[in-house]
Amino acid sequence: MHISEGVLSSPVIIGGYAATAGLTALALKRVRRHEIPKIAVMGAAFFVSSLLHFKVGITSVHLTLAGLLGIVLGTPAVLALLAGLFFQAVMFQHGGLSTLGVNTVIFAVPALLAYLAYTGLGQLAGSRNNLRALIAGGASALAVLVGAALVLLVLRLSGEELTGIGFLFSVAHGVLGLVEGAVTFIVVRQILRVKPEMIADGLVAGRQSRSQG
Amino acid sequence: MTDYSPRVSRRTLRAVTAFFVFVCLLSAASASAHGAEYELLDGGVVGVRATFDTGQPMADAPVLIFAPGESEARMTATTDPRGVVCFAPDRAGVWVLQVRAEGGHGLRVNLEVEESMLAASTAGNPGGFSTWQKLVMAVCVLWGFLATALFFRRRRGER
DSSP states (O other): OOOOTTSSOHHHHHHHHHHHHHHHHHHHHHOOGGGHHHHHHHHHHHHHHTTOEEEETTEEEEOOOHHHHHHHHSTTHHHHHHHHHHHHHHHHOSSOSTTHHHHHHHHHHHHHHHHHHHHHHHHHHTTOHHHHHHHHHHHHHHHHHHHHHHHHHHHHHTTOOOSHHHHHHHHHHHHHHHHHHHHHHHHHHHHHHHOGGGSTTHHHHHHHHHHHO | OOOOOOOOOHHHHHHHHHHHHHHHHHHHHTOOOOSOOOOOOOSOOEEEEOBOTTSOBOTTOEEEEEOTTOSSOSEEEEOOTTSEEEEOOSSOEEEEEEEEOGGGOEEEEEEEEOGGGSOSOOSSOTTSOOHHHHHHHHHHHHHHHHHHHHHHHHHHHHO
16 A cells, blocks of 8 residues: 555655645544553554565555544544655655655545544444444445545556556555454454543543443 | 553563564474565676567567576566567476567577576575574664663663
């Protein structure tokens, strides 16, 4: 999912930075001081997960955790993603500094969509935690596909020819979506069980469990 | 107002750190390259300048390059405006270059490559980081993230 240096055209790179600046400003406005430790820990998880590759066919993919970050952190997920991507680019040439803006958008947009989907549909689930976790898993599986679609779109906008590679890329990320959905389901279910207030919409869930107790 | 801030216990943090280190080890072990790197070749490159008998260069002509004993071209290249084409052979022997100039003209060069002409090191990844270096880097960055978490948690408690 990380786009390397030298692949994108300059309008796309500038557009990516502009969009990232907007998203970061929004995230900074929303972030509260007590959320910073949570953002940092999730940023660490994101940084590590992208280093772990596994093969699907002839291409290799890695967990993105974008959906999980969005669901747990809400809008401030952008900050964790930006920091994680920055260090991946600087330390491991995974992605690149010129493409940092575009890459942040590629991860942040699915993260925020997963957050919206989870907060929207999560209310329907009420306090049924398994259902909530299932919604989270589904949202983050879809987030992977949205991210993959964004990658293809960005490459297309830069004038890349996408034929077989695009198809292979999509299939690989379909598989990754399933894995990531399962991971998110397990993690969210565990969080809801032991620390429901840790999830982005914890205010809602917290009140419900309080009124029940 | 009720405080919903996550309180991460020391034990949880220790578990999280252990998990990250484990994942780092795992990823280092399965390190399949994703990044892109380059190194400058120090020597080891052979070149040919192809000209017509008038002295005019065979500019922009396609070139087929055959490795010793191989009947299928190893690679194709194009001469530059001076008629020059270069490549870096990976083994000694007679390399064959077929230059195809316009109008059915062409040139066939048998290039004797000796062991001493090969690039000093084309194996391995001398410019990049070793698995252990990468591991240390990853752990350092992780510590940066976790220390940030600890720092802000500490300040909250002291207030």
